[in-house]
Amino acid sequence: EPEVTQTPSHQVTQMGQEVILRCVPISNHLYFYWYRQILGQKVEFLVSFYNNEISEKSEIFDDQFSVERPDGSNFTLKIRSTKLEDSAMYFCASSREQIGYTFGSGTRLTVV
Amino acid sequence: GQQLNQSPQSMFIQEGEDVSMNCTSSSIFNTWLWYKQDPGEGPVLLIALYKAGELTSNGRLTAQFGITRKDSFLNISASIPSDVGIYFCAGQLHKSGAGSYQLTFGKGTKLSVIP
Numbered sequence: 218e219p220e221v222t223q224t225p226s227h228q229v230t231q232m233g234q235e236v237i238l239r240c241v242p243i244s245n246h247l248y249f250y251w252y253r254q255i256l257g258q259k260v261e262f263l264v265s266f267y268n269n270e271i272s273e274k275s276e277i278f279d280d281q282f283s284v285e286r287p288d289g290s291n292f293t294l295k296i297r298s299t300k301l302e303d304s305a306m307y308f309c310a311s312s313r314e315q316i317g318y319t320f321g322s323g324t325r326l327t328v329v
Numbered sequence: 330g331q332q333l334n335q336s337p338q339s340m341f342i343q344e345g346e347d348v349s350m351n352c353t354s355s356s357i358f359n360t361w362l363w364y365k366q367d368p369g370e371g372p373v374l375l376i377a378l379y380k381a382g383e384l385t386s387n388g389r390l391t392a393q394f395g396i397t398r399k400d401s402f403l404n405i406s407a408s409i410p411s412d413v414g415i416y417f418c419a420g421q422l423h424k425s426g427a428g429s430y431q432l433t434f435g436k437g438t439k440l441s442v443i444p
Contacts, residue, residue, distance in 0.1 A: 248430070260372060260417065262431040273431055308371045316360055316421065316430065320371030
């Protein structure tokens with residue numbers, strides 16, 4: 218069964234450093250998303266991407282965040298200058314239609 | 330923003346028992362979804378509901394989309410040890426003309442099954 222692949226599975230970074238989280242969505246999917254989950258809390262929407270541009274973003278997705286689809290297969294989330302409160306699981310998701318996402322297994326980001 | 334109230338927060342049940350959990354919202358959604366999350370993994374879609382009043386089954390799982398479009402429940406019958414995990418409801422409000430269908434998640438129900 219096709220799956221969304223995320224790398225790395227765990228990233229530790231120092232506060233103030235830039236991180237790039239990588240995702241390979243399912244190949245024929247058109248809609249791409251990033252969500253995050255702070256430990257023990259609910260999953261929260263960050264941003265959606267369609268037709269090579271951001272289609273919607275939440276208030277969490279401030280100027281420190283950016284997304285890119287640099288080629289036909291990868292979808293990245295960049296955090297420019299990490300803060301302690303950015304520590305969370307980050308999930309990439311993709312969908313062909315607007316309903317029925319497939320989530321990746323996540324990247325656990327730890328900011329120290 | 331939209332908020333989903335999911336209950337109960339956690340449940341401890343005996344293997345073989347039935348389980349019920351629900352979600353309510355102060356605003357309507359066009360689609361309700363139920364996901365299961367195992368430790369260290371991403372959410373996996375269990376059931377999607379598209380119409381108010383719809384009742385859908387997937388094996389031992391049954392879910393309903395409330396008539397008011399503001400609530401949904403998930404039932405698991407004859408629970409087994411591998412049902413352990415966190416169950417999340419999620420609502421989706423489609424915006425016409427926009428290429429975004431973000432999900433709003435509940436806080437989850439942690440299910441523990443005692444063999």
